Amino acid sequence: xxxxxxxxxxxxxxxxxxxxxxxxxxxxxxIQSRAEAGKFAVLGLATGSTxxxxxAELIRRHREEGLSFAxxxxxxxxxxxxxxxxxxxxxxxxxxxxxxxxxxxxxxxVSVPPSLSDDPDRAATEYEAAIQAAGGIDWxxxxxxxxxxxxxxxxxxxxxxxxxxxxxxxxxxxxxAPSFGGEENVPTHAITMGVASILEAKRIVLMARGAxxxxxxxxxxxxxxxxxxxxxFLQNHKNVGWFLDGDAAGS
Ligand code: F6R
Numbered sequence: 001x002x003x004x005x006x007x008x009x010x011x012x013x014x015x016x017x018x019x020x021x022x023x024x025x026x027x028x029x030x031i032q033s034r035a036e037a038g039k040f041a042v043l044g045l046a047t048g049s050t051x052x053x054x055x056a057e058l059i060r061r062h063r064e065e066g067l068s069f070a071x072x073x074x075x076x077x078x079x080x081x082x083x084x085x086x087x088x089x090x091x092x093x094x095x096x097x098x099x100x101x102x103x104x105x106x107x108x109x110v111s112v113p114p115s116l117s118d119d120p121d122r123a124a125t126e127y128e129a130a131i132q133a134a135g136g137i138d139w140x141x142x143x144x145x146x147x148x149x150x151x152x153x154x155x156x157x158x159x160x161x162x163x164x165x166x167x168x169x170x171x172x173x174x175x176x177a178p179s180f181g182g183e184e185n186v187p188t189h190a191i192t193m194g195v196a197s198i199l200e201a202k203r204i205v206l207m208a209r210g211a212x213x214x215x216x217x218x219x220x221x222x223x224x225x226x227x228x229x230x231x232x233f234l235q236n237h238k239n240v241g242w243f244l245d246g247d248a249a250g251s
Contacts (some may be wrong), residue, residue: 004251007222009235011242013249016209020054023141023205023243027058028067030139035071040109042131043074044140044198045099046151047091050207051141055099062103069105073134075127076112077142077151077198081165081189083115089180090115113163113191120191124163128197140201144208147171148216148229152192157230161194195233204234205241208248217248 001014001022012022027043034041045051061067076091083090092112100110111130117123131137142150147169153161154169167189168176177183198204208217220231221242234240 004249006218006242006249007235009221009240009242011221011244011249013244013246013251016053016245017057019207019209019243019245020057023054023207024057024061026139026203026205028061031067031069031072034138035068040071040073040134042134042136042138043072044137044193044201045074045076045095046141046143047076047078047094047098048143050143050209052098054141054207058099059102067103069103072105073109074105074111075131075134075137075193076110078190078192079113079115080187081115081120081191082187113193115191120165124165124191127163127191127193131197137201138203140198140204142198142204142206142231142234144206144213144216144220144231145169145172146175146212146216148220148231150195150198150206150231150234152190153195153198153230155230156227157195158227159199159233160196162197163191163193166190166192195230199233199237203239203241204237205243206231206234207243209245211247211250213248214250217242217244218250 001012001018003010004013031041079091085092113127114123147155152166173186176186180186219229223232225232225235
């Protein structure tokens with residue numbers, strides 16, 4: 001893995017297994033230091049294709065090296081509106097399938113934004129309160145959408161936005177269409193943690209893979225900071241890490 005400078009930011013660039021190794025090291029160190037202090041590590045987690053090899057590496061460490069998730073509390077970034085926990089395309093299911101089912105996390109300690117509430121505002125406020133009650137997020141993992149979204153904070157999302165119900169951008173719906181068997185099956189709304197909620201994490205890592213992300217990654221890292229590319233708000237976070245494969249970095 002090598003460090004490269006993009007605008008004012010330093011990015012880590014490497015093969016996917018190197019990126020995942022480095023990110024898993026961060027998670028492991030956090031979990032262990034908290035365990036030694038008798039405390040919980042609070043993880044902010046993402047779904048989508050980007051983190052899958054990282055989750056596979058965490059599962060491997062659990063199985064082969066005894067990394068325990070017993071002292072982990074986790075909060076996911078977002079969830080499609082209307083998809084219950086039993087819907088196979090829900091982010092709830094995705095997280096269980098790709099991580100939680102394979103490690104020793106306490107099911108009571110994992111949260112995904114509520115997708116079926118008849119009062120989304122109240123549910124969103126409660127989600128934020130639960131994060132605060134856990135002591136805030138220690139380590140937040142992010143992917144990046146084709147137009148620069150983080151969580152489902154689409155283009156236009158404000159710096160002070162909190163957990164809330166959002167309308168998905170057309171590009172987000174098109175990107176999700178194959179896994180839903182067509183655009184018409186993709187939910188039009190979601191619940192997402194806000195930009196402000198994300199920026200409160202003590203450490204944030206954004207991971208991007210593949211040439212299709214190259215342009216938006218560069219805009220996020222070195223373009224103007226603002227709601228046109230919500231990921232650009234990360235530039236002003238004091239402990240952000242950009243983890244890119246060679247294709248996403250364009251190197
Ligand atoms: C998912 C999420 C999204 C994804 C982004 C990239 O929980 O918050 O912001 O991280 O859409 O998705 P992939 O990784 O599938 O390219």
